[in-house]
Amino acid sequence: MHEVFEHTADLGLRVTAASLPALLAEAAEGLFEIIAGDLAQIRARTSRTFTIAGSDPVYLLLDWLGELHAAFEIERLLFREFDVTVHARGLTATARGEPYDPAIHTLAHEIKAITQHALDVRQTPSGWQATLIVDI
């Protein structure tokens, strides 16, 4: 589950999931909902594999979202589906989506970056949760 929460200048994203891989996938959905609004407008026509090194869940989340954000910024790729595997050396993930096409897609926000302010990833009795703020 993910939800956008209030922040005066920017937008916050709160994510909960049963496992760390599910949390990372859920956060990615939240990221593209902020960028594009409705994920239903994005078709899963192409896929991209990402590999992120590291073991700290905070930086895994930050770097994973950073890579996805860069793929949109540089290659105009919009994603809607995410399979994430976490292993001892980091994460491997596949994201599916399609290139942005102004004739098909509407965009909602320009994200400048995923900030580290109040960035938090933690394990809870019921799973995992993350909080982050994106700069708009």
Place this chain on the structure above:
Amino acid sequence: MTDSTASERSFTGPLERVDGCCYRIPRSYKAGMLVDGLIFADERLIGQLRADRAPEQVANVAFLPGIQTASLAMPDIHWGYGFCIGGVCATDPAAGGVVSPGGVGYDINCGVRLVRTSLTLADIQPILVPLVDQMIRDIPVGVGQGGNRIFSPAELRVLMQEGVPYLRGRGLATDDDVACTEAEGCIADALPELVSDRALARGNDQCGTVGAGNHFIEVQVVDRVEDPRAAAALGLEQGRICVLIHSGSRGLGYQVCDDALRALRDAPAKYGLTLPDRQLVCAPVESPEGRHYLGAMRAAANYAFCNRQLLMWQVREVFERVLKKPWHALGMELVYDVAHNIAKIERHRVGDGHKDVCVHRKGATRAFPAGHHDIPDRYRAIGQPVIIPGDMGRASWVLVGGPRSMERSFGTTCHGAGRCLSRTAATRAAKGRNIRDELSRSGVIARSRSHEGLAEEQPLAYKDVDVVVDIVHRAGLSTKVARLKPLGVIKG
């Protein structure tokens, strides 16, 4: 979308009244604060001041090693990331003072420029709608909109080294444009070779694009002149049409900041820093990491000056197309361009002596007083021009650096009205309303690429800029010259 509770967002710590326009967060508030926090505000803003976490961020900045005098915030203060928006912090490199990328922000050298024209309200009103429509057609604005000029990596590196004078060499800027830009459009000691390939890839087609968020281009009219002498020096008079441009370093600058934050992940351990927020990560100015960041930041700042220059050039072209006269004949001269997200090494009086300090301005504008050597000759007698965008419904302001800015705020003033509604709250408040029609009924032609752009940036999302400007005026940080009213705006 959900709300966090008001108590989670509000500040309940001490705010002691210093005088009629300043409040103090005493150093005793939190163990680790090296100096007091000082917030320029008055009783009209105190309720809003407590409504979010911005004062806590002022206190957090007071932890930064080498901080001088106080952690400062301007009256347009609101909750940011790391630093508050409206935050000012000067550190002393000779005393281990740090530079923090979070004290500049992702949008390095976000800033504003004001262009005057020889047109009057009567000239512009009959063609205002086609003019604004032409602007949004011809000038790239909004998410995913690339620019009309693409720069190769090699060209970008020269552009980042030379700033606006590089564009002058390509026939896209005049001598006056260069002279009327802060630092003459080129901050020295930029190190473009330290800007990453990813940053170059994000920036190669974005120089000359507005972007989204709170960025915009606005046609305005001078509504009221408060200081006729200064207004005359700036070429402003009541009824005169101007254009205000607000944008920054686009994806290139955002990536430079992101790269720096990544490179500094180990800095707290390496330099023994204890910080209350990960986003405040920093390194001594006089360290390899500090020098690296400052060099790349200056390169991104020069890119931002060029971005606003190319936006202004496109505005001139649109006016030429619609009014069928060369822009020179329309008197479209740059009044001034000023950064409001930047870190600079400047000489300031601290205690009984003078020091070279690293002044971070995060949503705050340099405001040097009359006579300062860094002000262009043509404006030195009146003080450095300061341009304060308000909201798209009410007003913006032109001020000049005030007599007390050096002693009170390291030569700094506010940068805008400051948000008072979150983006989610503004969106909720826009439900069932047509912001574009509302603005049109109040005489403002608004064009936006997205529904979110107008909803989140509607006038009610911002504090009253007249109040904010009144406080910096009374505090002596900058003084009022002219108030401008919006007529037409394009946004992302």
